[in-house]
Amino acid sequence: MDALRDEEKPLHIVMFPWLAFGHMIPYLELAKLIAQKGHQVTYISTPRNIERLPKLPPNIAPLINFVKLPMPKVDNLPQNAEATTDIPYDVVQHLKTAFDKLEQPLTEYLESSNVDWIFHDFLPFWLGPVASKLGIKCAFFTIFTAPFMGFLGPVSVLLGNDPGRTKPEDFTVAPSWVPFQTTVAYRYFEIMKIADILSNENSGGYSDIYRACCCMQNCETILIRGCTKFEPEWFQVLQNIHHKPVVPVGQLPSTGVDHSNGDDTWSWIREWLDKQPRSTVLYVAFGSEAKPSQEEVTKIAFGLEESKIPFFWVLRVQRGPTDNVVLQLPEGFEERTKGRGVVCTDWAPQVKIMGHMAVGGFLSHAGWTSVVEAVQNEKPLVLLTFLADQGINARVLEEKKMGYSVPRDERDGSFTSNSVAASIRLVMLEEEGRIYKEKIKEMKDLFVNTKLQDNYIDNLLNHLRRF
Incomplete structure (x- = not known):
């Protein structure tokens, strides 16, 4: 001190x-x-x-x-x-x-x-x-x-x-x-x-x-x-x-932002991540505020499936116990992606997950705390905005080549599972996406x-x- x-x-x-x-x-x-x-x-x-x-x-x-x-x-x-x-x-x-x-x-x-x-x-x-x-x-x-x-x-x-x-x-x-x-x-x-x-x-x-x-x-x-x-x-x-x-x-x-009672959760998550090759897993999370629609969840799920990329998805299926709209995964999704992907519907320790060497990218809502944590851990961003300041944050990240936004319809914001899969693969695997990895690393010193x-x-x- x-x-x-x-x-x-x-x-x-x-x-x-x-x-x-x-x-x-x-x-x-x-x-x-x-x-x-x-x-x-x-x-x-x-x-x-x-x-x-x-x-x-x-x-x-x-x-x-x-x-x-x-x-x-x-x-x-x-x-x-x-x-x-x-x-x-x-x-x-x-x-x-x-x-x-x-x-x-x-x-x-x-x-x-x-x-x-x-x-x-x-x-x-x-x-x-x-x-x-x-x-x-x-x-x-x-x-x-x-x-x-x-x-x-x-x-x-x-x-x-x-x-x-x-x-x-x-x-x-x-x-x-x-x-x-x-x-x-x-x-x-x-x-x-x-x-x-x-x-x-x-x-x-x-x-x-x-x-x-x-x-x-x-x-x-x-x-x-x-x-x-x-x-x-x-x-x-x-x-x-x-x-x-x-x-x-x-x-x-x-x-070290972690909520209490997270140790047991982290234990099984780390065990799964430890089995994955370095920089191969896409971490997917949209913060505590954003809740995608059922249609959006379905498109995201099919996009993850089509991408063939290993993933760890923290999915909030409802906002509090009185939320009557409980999100559902597509039928058979978890069986079809078993071994390659995990869906966690409880709280998960984001900072620890992103700090794991198996994680190589982050599909995010562009909330700024999540952005800072991504830069902190040198994880390039795939962006899918929902609320508040997220659209403006996404433009800043696009301008600075720190993140790539999933293509969407300008009027209604709709997107396809194909565009989700293609965006993930671009940032995680393709030569065209190398710039996002490089820029995130370049900016780390300014952030942390x-x-x-x-x-x-x-x-x-x-x-x-x-x-």
């Missing part, structure tokens, strides 16, 4: 992420890095979420305090549902309603504690005024990348005060405030799939865009998960459009360089102290 200088008073920073593991885990990684510098971090969430977080290393555990705020009860939110992974997509709006009800207990905690800064996510639009009244400074810490935030644009455009975007097609081209040539934009089917983020649907009465705009307007500084050496032009876009400090915190590579990551944290802490 790096010691504070004698004259430096340790900061007390509160972390308050959205109730999704794709948000909670990066927040925890940042908390660990800040604690290593000798500062006190209070990580606030609901009881079940905190219990499911990875265990802390003993050297920093005394500096990270977990505060469990009881999960508010709201209509139509199932019992024990405390994260997006626990519920179907259409129930997330009720989770956001419950999240908003954390305002009072969070305020009571802040009133009774000596807090310097609160790092918050894009949803608590009500938090800025509360913190300001208590003399606590706010940092909007977005787990989304600089290209995604830059593509979204200025608050004036997001709130509709500037007629920069009026129809879905406007999201399929680079916007006017991006002063360089880029292919980074949504495809039509991607923006149509997430049109609800622009409305009040699925957002507890307030659109995600409105929430994020309030958070950006009411914070002192914006923290971005990312690296200025990887995407310098996009960080400049953010400085230009927000007129307040935009501070990179690094890529936050996973440091401990000295570089350490510098980002030092710069962040210096910035916080100057306020």
Whole structure:
């Protein structure tokens, strides 16, 4: 642990992420890095979420305090549902309603504690005024990348005060405030799939865009998960459009992220992987948020079968116990691929799997934590996007030749099993796909360089102290 200088008073920073593991885990990684510098971090969430977080290393555990705020009860939110992974997509709006009800207990905690800064996510639009009244400074810490935030644009455009975007097609081209040539934009089917983020649907009465705009307007500084050496032009876009400090915190590579009770699971997975030749297995997983449709699962399954490539597929067949749509594999699929492929419908230790030498590629949704873990382990990417920022992430990876997207229909996003098989084989086996392996290796140092990551944290802490 790096010691504070004698004259430096340790900061007390509160972390308050959205109730999704794709948000909670990066927040925890940042908390660990800040604690290593000798500062006190209070990580606030609901009881079940905190219990499911990875265990802390003993050297920093005394500096990270977990505060469990009881999960508010709201209509139509199932019992024990405390994260997006626990519920179907259409129930997330009720989770956001419950999240908003954390305002009072969070305020009571802040009133009774000596807090310097609160790092918050894009949803608590009500938090800025509360913190300001208590003399606590706010940092909007977005787990989304600089290209995604830059593509979204200025608050004036997001709130509709500037007629920069009026129809879905406007999201399929680079916007006017991006002063360089880029292919980074949504495809039509991607923006149509997430049109609800622009409305009040699925957002507890307030659109995600409105929430994020309030958070950006009411914070002192914006923290971005990312690296200025990887995407310098996009960080400049953010400085230009927000007129307040935009501070990179690094890529936050996973440091042994594993849920409890994973040892038995890893034991049998490792045993299977140990039997496979080096770099031959395709790892398939789409994160904790994305759930493909039944038709998509069928096409993916047939594509894996046609590819003749060994595979390990982590398939979430439902989002929580109340999800009535349980995904099914094609009849006879597991028998036909027995020995060559494995389908795991439980939680699996992704970091350990991708670190195994038998794994040679990753069929992914382009969620950024998964991307960082792929780069960390030098696994080239085959991309199949579903939600949120994934389309923008995929364009960045395509531009930088770090990933290849499965060809899809521009209007409805449909794809064929043949295109899945061909994409897998291209990246895993063909000469044309060699570039993706090379680029992933080339980028590794930017993503997981401990000295570089350490510098980002030092710069962040210096910035916080100057306020």
